[in-house]
Amino acid sequence: MKRLAPINESTRERRLEEFERQCRERRIPLTPQRRVLLKAVLDLDSHPTADQVHAAPSVRRARISRATVYRALESLVRLGIIAKACHPHGVVRYDGRVEQHHHLICLRCGAVVDVAAPELDALPLPDASALGFEVENYRVQLRGLCRRCREKEGT
Amino acid sequence: MKRLAPINESTRERRLEEFERQCRERRIPLTPQRRVLLKAVLDLDSHPTADQVHAAPSVRRARISRATVYRALESLVRLGIIAKACHPHGVVRYDGRVEQHHHLICLRCGAVVDVAAPELDALPLPDASALGFEVENYRVQLRGLCRRCREKEGT
DNA sequence: ATACGTGCAAAGCGTTTGCATTTCT
DNA sequence: AGAAATGCAAACGCTTTGCACGTAT
Numbered sequence: 001m002k003r004l005a006p007i008n009e010s011t012r013e014r015r016l017e018e019f020e021r022q023c024r025e026r027r028i029p030l031t032p033q034r035r036v037l038l039k040a041v042l043d044l045d046s047h048p049t050a051d052q053v054h055a056a057p058s059v060r061r062a063r064i065s066r067a068t069v070y071r072a073l074e075s076l077v078r079l080g081i082i083a084k085a086c087h088p089h090g091v092v093r094y095d096g097r098v099e100q101h102h103h104l105i106c107l108r109c110g111a112v113v114d115v116a117a118p119e120l121d122a123l124p125l126p127d128a129s130a131l132g133f134e135v136e137n138y139r140v141q142l143r144g145l146c147r148r149c150r151e152k153e154g155t
Numbered sequence: 156m157k158r159l160a161p162i163n164e165s166t167r168e169r170r171l172e173e174f175e176r177q178c179r180e181r182r183i184p185l186t187p188q189r190r191v192l193l194k195a196v197l198d199l200d201s202h203p204t205a206d207q208v209h210a211a212p213s214v215r216r217a218r219i220s221r222a223t224v225y226r227a228l229e230s231l232v233r234l235g236i237i238a239k240a241c242h243p244h245g246v247v248r249y250d251g252r253v254e255q256h257h258h259l260i261c262l263r264c265g266a267v268v269d270v271a272a273p274e275l276d277a278l279p280l281p282d283a284s285a286l287g288f289e290v291e292n293y294r295v296q297l298r299g300l301c302r303r304c305r306e307k308e309g310t
Numbered sequence: 311a312t313a314c315g316t317g318c319a320a321a322g323c324g325t326t327t328g329c330a331t332t333t334c335t
Numbered sequence: 336a337g338a339a340a341t342g343c344a345a346a347c348g349c350t351t352t353g354c355a356c357g358t359a360t
Contacts, residue, residue, distance in 0.1 A: 029333075029334045029335070030334075030335090033340080050324080051325095064342090065341070066343095067344095085243070086260065086296055086298075090247040090350070104288045105241065120278060126156035128156055132301055135297045136299040137299075140296075142290045145291070148287075179360095188315080206349070220317045221318095221349095246349070247349085
């Protein structure tokens with residue numbers, strides 16, 4: 001299993017174009033703020049909270065208000081350009097990766113690591129229609145403890 | 156794929172005993188509040204937030220303060236008697252089920268449904284040790300839209 | 311006896327909202 | 336022009352904390 005490499009330049013470009021296309025198609029205003037925020041999420045490549053995005057240098061420089069950060073990130077999610085990461089702690093976290101991938105999650109500190117695991121990428125998906133659900137995609141969450149938390153065990 | 160049946164009487168008893176055993180073993184005070192809270196989580200059988208647990212009739216009756224609910228639930232998690240559910244919204248949710256199971260998650264309203272899916276129960280787990288992680292267990296999150304949210308689509 | 315849990319109230323964050331203003335299409 | 340997004344500040348809701356007191360071991 002490998003940690004995913006950061007999103008590279010060409011993927012980033014593609015995602016930005018995808019974003020602009022979506023905006024045009026769905027007649028949604030393409031504001032500079034949203035573009036800056038999308039770039040920030042893609043560049044952070046962690047699973048930032050809205051506040052961490054707000055604190056990113058590029059976002060600070062653009063003087064984007066906190067309220068806009070919260071609202072714009074939700075818009076990007078609705079557009080399907082970014083996703084929300086599921087997380088055991090009580091904070092919303094955004095995920096710049098929308099393709100299939102999986103998460104290593106530290107149950108103690110909440111760290112999330114994106115991983116590629118081909119053996120988990122084509123699981124036989126059970127049929128959820130009987131329960132009224134329409135499944136769009138799935139994520140495998142590998143839960144445990146990261147190195148740092150294991151080292152300071154016993155808290 | 157089937158929705159999991161509510162936790163039955165005998166399982167509940169077993170879990171309560173397990174809790175008492177853990178307390179004795181690890182020399183942790185076994186308070187009546189914690190017992191009430193554990194029962195409440197097992198009985199709720201949703202994925203309650205701390206506040207929903209606090210609002211449960213049995214908890215109200217016992218007049219357990221909100222602060223204690225928050226602290227005691229965390230203790231139960233540390234004891235491994237209950238778990239935290241990973242969730243895309245910004246609230247901590249507790250899960251009374253600690254055995255292997257999976258989640259149907261509505262990306263819109265955040266509903267979580269516990270499901271049994273034998274075909275997902277014995278996945279070939281990739282080796283995460285190179286990344287410093289020690290994986291304890293995993294959950295497959297089937298993400299999509301629940302019936303209700305699909306019906307009022309287009310928001 | 312001692313360490314730990316509880317209750318209360320206040321503080322601390324993360325997040326949302328109302329409203330006037332600005333910006334995009 | 337019209338619809339929608341932004342910024343600001345205030346409001347809100349979830350969660351944590353300090354402290355005095357109570358309780359389990």
